[in-house]
Amino acid sequence: MLRSNAVRILRLIFYSCLATAAPIARAGAGEKTPLGDVFLITIDTLRSDHVGCYGYQWIQTPTIDQLAKQGIRFAQAFTPSPITNTSHASILTGLLPSSHGVSDFGVPLTADHSTLAELLEKRGYQTAAFIGSIILDSKTLAPGLDRGFEFYDNFPEKTETKSRWGRLERRGMDVVQRAETWLDGHRTGPHFVWVHLYDPHDPYEPPPPYSEKYKDHLYDGEIAFADSALGRFLNYLKEQHWYEGALIIVVGDHGEGLGEHGEDTHGIFLYDSTTHVPLIVKLPNEQEAGKVVEEQARTTDILPTILELLGIPAPESLDGTSLKSALLGTEAPSRTVLGETDYPLRFGWAPLRSVRKDAFKFIEAPRPELYDLRSDPGEIRNAYVPWDSTVQKLRKELAKVSAKAAGKPSAAAVAPSTTDELRALGYLSTADARSSTDVPEPSLLPDPKDKVEEQNLLHVAMMASEDGQTAKARTALEKLLRLDNRSEIGLSQLGRLEMESENYTKAALYLGRACEVNPQNATIAYDYGRALELSGVLVGARHALQASLKLNPKQLAARLLLGQIWVKSNDPKAAEDEFEAALLLQPASAEAQIGLARALLRQKKFGDAVGFLEERTKSSGNNADFFELLAQAYIGVGKPGPAQRAKDMARRIRAGTGPH
Ligand SMILES: [Zn+2]
Numbered sequence: 001m002l003r004s005n006a007v008r009i010l011r012l013i014f015y016s017c018l019a020t021a022a023p024i025a026r027a028g029a030g031e032k033t034p035l036g037d038v039f040l041i042t043i044d045t046l047r048s049d050h051v052g053c054y055g056y057q058w059i060q061t062p063t064i065d066q067l068a069k070q071g072i073r074f075a076q077a078f079t080p081s082p083i084t085n086t087s088h089a090s091i092l093t094g095l096l097p098s099s100h101g102v103s104d105f106g107v108p109l110t111a112d113h114s115t116l117a118e119l120l121e122k123r124g125y126q127t128a129a130f131i132g133s134i135i136l137d138s139k140t141l142a143p144g145l146d147r148g149f150e151f152y153d154n155f156p157e158k159t160e161t162k163s164r165w166g167r168l169e170r171r172g173m174d175v176v177q178r179a180e181t182w183l184d185g186h187r188t189g190p191h192f193v194w195v196h197l198y199d200p201h202d203p204y205e206p207p208p209p210y211s212e213k214y215k216d217h218l219y220d221g222e223i224a225f226a227d228s229a230l231g232r233f234l235n236y237l238k239e240q241h242w243y244e245g246a247l248i249i250v251v252g253d254h255g256e257g258l259g260e261h262g263e264d265t266h267g268i269f270l271y272d273s274t275t276h277v278p279l280i281v282k283l284p285n286e287q288e289a290g291k292v293v294e295e296q297a298r299t300t301d302i303l304p305t306i307l308e309l310l311g312i313p314a315p316e317s318l319d320g321t322s323l324k325s326a327l328l329g330t331e332a333p334s335r336t337v338l339g340e341t342d343y344p345l346r347f348g349w350a351p352l353r354s355v356r357k358d359a360f361k362f363i364e365a366p367r368p369e370l371y372d373l374r375s376d377p378g379e380i381r382n383a384y385v386p387w388d389s390t391v392q393k394l395r396k397e398l399a400k401v402s403a404k405a406a407g408k409p410s411a412a413a414v415a416p417s418t419t420d421e422l423r424a425l426g427y428l429s430t431a432d433a434r435s436s437t438d439v440p441e442p443s444l445l446p447d448p449k450d451k452v453e454e455q456n457l458l459h460v461a462m463m464a465s466e467d468g469q470t471a472k473a474r475t476a477l478e479k480l481l482r483l484d485n486r487s488e489i490g491l492s493q494l495g496r497l498e499m500e501s502e503n504y505t506k507a508a509l510y511l512g513r514a515c516e517v518n519p520q521n522a523t524i525a526y527d528y529g530r531a532l533e534l535s536g537v538l539v540g541a542r543h544a545l546q547a548s549l550k551l552n553p554k555q556l557a558a559r560l561l562l563g564q565i566w567v568k569s570n571d572p573k574a575a576e577d578e579f580e581a582a583l584l585l586q587p588a589s590a591e592a593q594i595g596l597a598r599a600l601l602r603q604k605k606f607g608d609a610v611g612f613l614e615e616r617t618k619s620s621g622n623n624a625d626f627f628e629l630l631a632q633a634y635i636g637v638g639k640p641g642p643a644q645r646a647k648d649m650a651r652r653i654r655a656g657t658g659p660h
Contacts, residue, residue, distance in 0.1 A: 035123060035310050036284050037246040039237065040116075040194045040302075042091065043226050044084060044132065045201040045266065046252030048077070048278045050223055059220045063231035064280065067250060071282030072291045072327055078337040078356065079254050079299045080319075082266045082274040084135050085142045087253040087299065088196075092116050092145065094303035094318040096338060098401060102144075103342040105135065105422055109144030114315045116303050117148030120192040123312060128186070129153060130179040132170050132198030134421055141421065149194075153178055164466075168424055171207065172197040172229030180236050191242075195233060199226040200256070202265055202426065203463055219256065245284045247309060251299055252277030261379070262452040265426070265459055269448065270339035270354040270363055271379050281305070281327060293326045295334040296356065334358075338401055347455060347489060350445040353402070355394045362394035366447040370394075424466045426459050454480050454487060461493060465500075473497055488517045492524050495531065504534040515544070522551035526558045538565055556585045556592075563595045572602035590623060597629045606636025617646075624653040 048054045052061040053068040054075070081087040081097050089095075089102035092115045097103050100113050109115070117127045128151040131137065137154050138146035146152035153175075159167045170178075179195050199206070199222045206214060206221035210228075214221030230250065237243040255274040257263030266274040279297060300320030307314045308322040319338075326332035339354035353364040361379060363369040370384040370391055384391060448455075457480040464473035474497060480490040495511035498504075508531035514524045525548035532541035545562045549555060559582035566575035576599035582592035593616055600609040613630040620626070627650035634643035 035125070035190050035312075037189050037191045037242055038120065038125070038193075038306055038310075039191070039246055039248045040091075041230060041233070041248070041250045042088060042194070042196050042253050043200065043223075043230070043250065043278075044196065044198045044253050045256045046223060046226075046278060047255035047258070047273065048252065048276050050220060051278050053280075054278060058217065059214075059224055061224060061227040063227045063234060064250060064278065067230075067234070067248065067282055068280050068290075070286045070289050071248070071280050072288050072293060074279040074281075074293045074297045074323075074326075076294060076296045077251070077277055077279035077299065078272075078275050078296065078339070079252070079277050080275075080338055080340055082254040082268075082270065082339075082341055083343055084133070084201075084253055085145065088136060088142070089145065090319075091251065091253070091299050091302050092194075094300050094314070094320040096300060096319040096401065097340045097342075099319055099404070102142075103340070104346075105141050105427065106143070109142075109147065111144070111147070115145075115148045116306065117192060117194070119148070119303075119307065119312060119315070120310075121148045121150065123310075125190050125192040126150060126186045126188065127192045128179070128182050129194040129196070130175045130182070131155075131196045132172065132175045133196070133201065133425070134168050135198075135425055135427075136196060151182060153182075164424075168421065169198055169201075172199045172226045173232065176229045176233040176236075179233065183236075183240070189242075197226040197229055199223075199229070202256075219258065244286075246282075247284060247306065248282040249302060249306070250278065250280045251302065252279075253299075262449075262456070264456045267341065267343040267427075268349075268352075268452055268455055270341055270352050272361075272377070275337075275339055275354075281323075283309075283327065288327060288329060291327075291329065293323075293332050295326065295332045296337050297323055297326065298335055298337055301335070336397060338398070339363075340401075344445075344448045344451075347448075347451065347458075348445060349448045349451050352448065353398050355397045357394060357397065358390075360390050360394065362391060362398070364395070364398055365449065366445065367449065423462050426463045426466075454483055454490065457483075458489060458493065461497075465497065470497065470501055486513075486517050488514050488521070488524070491517065492521075492527065495524075495527060499527070499531055499534070504531050507531040508535050508537070508540075515547075519547070520551060522548045522555065525551065526555060529558065530561065533561060533565060538569055541565055542569070554585060556582055556589065559585065560589075560591055560595065563592075563599070567595070567599065567602070572599045575599040576603065590620070590625075594625050594629065597626070597633075601629065601632055601636070604636065606633050609633035610637055617649075622653055624650040627653065 050056050050059060051064055052059055053065040053073060079087045080090050085105060086097045086102050089100050089109050090097060093100045093113045095113060100109060101107065102109050121127045127149045129146065129149045130153045134141060134155045136142045136145060138152055139154055161167050165171065175195060175197060179193055200219060204218035204222050206218060206225045210221035210225045214224060234243060237246065254266050255276060256266055257273050260273040261269055261271050263269050298320055301323045304314045304318055304320050304322040305324060308324045337356035342351045345351050350366050355362050359373045361371045361373055368384045369382045370388065371379040372383055457476045461473040461476040464476065477490055477494040477497065480487055484490065491510045491514035495507045495514060498507035498510060508528065511524060511528035511531050515528050525544050529541045529544035529548060532544055542562065542565050545558050548558050559578055563575045563578035563582060566578055576596060579592050579596035579599055582589060583596065586592065597609055597613055600612065610633045613626055613633055616626045617630055627646045631643045631646035634646060
């Protein structure tokens, strides 16, 4: 009785505190209902068991620890996804990946799923997002995540710098500084600001003094640095007198394998090492300060919690549910935690699904897994047998989710322009491997458990290539091929590496083997053609490019290269056909236009060439090549005067005195 009275009083205090935060109008009601500031801070790649207040002794995270003292710490919080943009899409929508559909990099978050920012913006919030990595850039790799944000701090489209900083990543201090600058210019609240600190993501390169202090465990150094950036931001909020009344949420987007279960980084598996994340909620005026909730909670619960605390109705059919009762102390039901990862599909391996309930974890895989978390928290002893009643119960839970997800469109391919960025961040792009749309029945694919070492080596190779360490990348890929000499990804990556190192014969060898392993991959067939062409094997190159175009006829680069090979092979008629096909794909391609003109001249079709080139010089009159070719065409039809004028024009353009 005493306890329930105390709870009631605390709830009253909480609501009166919310009421003093900041005033805005409730939509449609006409009366003023106060809503307070909301600050969401996501820390990338943050394992809960590497944070001070979660019991880790080898780190100092004073800011997170202090926030936990002033707020409520969820000891058992989980992300449904071990991949950055999928996980963030779940935080911002309250939905599982199979519901919001962002199951991969570059897949847009469609407008039928409301985001937290949209819901708050409608209530008069000033909204802004500050991201620490291009992986969350809404123009390229995370389209739709910016919906509802009045300002979304994307990366510049073009940068001259070769450094990671500013091009791919921003240090935590930089992200926080940008958020503060924006807040300085938007002082009237209420605010909803999302700050993303990417630092703990690999490569682990903390700045001094963390690089020195944590030199033997640099991942922790990155976490400690991110904690200091968070500290700076919270101090700023305190100085502005925004801290007290604000609702502040700090959460990890996923963890890091650190070698557990053979996984170095994250994305492939659904073990706790990459799904158990810190979650701390500070209520206005430090309500329920210092409380620890032991029951399972999920990052999909964040959106419904914020909405309920603010008195805003939640969208229907969310996967998450509000944690208000857990925060306010009346009840804290343990929630069923679901996990999903499609990232293995990029390598041609089976996707995984998991359910964590009543101290058991079940993972659906070609070789399924069951762990009793009370006796085996490290998920080391697989206790799976198909007739086990727990297995059957948990399998049913998963079946409900897959039934709900059935019929949703599958992930779209990532635009080719983003593949370089993905590789630079250490992720495989769809151009490298099979896409999720061309895989057979997932249960027939290799189990990621048997393949994770290959993924680690690929990751090492991609990060080394990005750093210009070709020898290190080559060693990792050669090691991968010793594990599996028919690895399509290993062969294609090594082929591309040899190509970049100008070892074209070697490149052709690896890429040819990759084509044999998977004759259905148009990108690999194109690369093989390019390697053969550069090795001087024109007939082989032609066959490879034709095979590639048969698989995907819409490849401009393949058409252009094939056209050039026909020219070199003294078959200008075939070249003409190829360049015409290229122009159908991209009518404005200057390379295709010049190729076509040359093919016409080689066949002595001077009249056709004159007609085509006169048209071109009229529409794009500053291209000297067109005038030079036109001069040749005029000579062919016996018009030396116009030929001379065209030649003069070409010279003037080259000298910079021609038309602009
Ligand atoms: Zn992440």
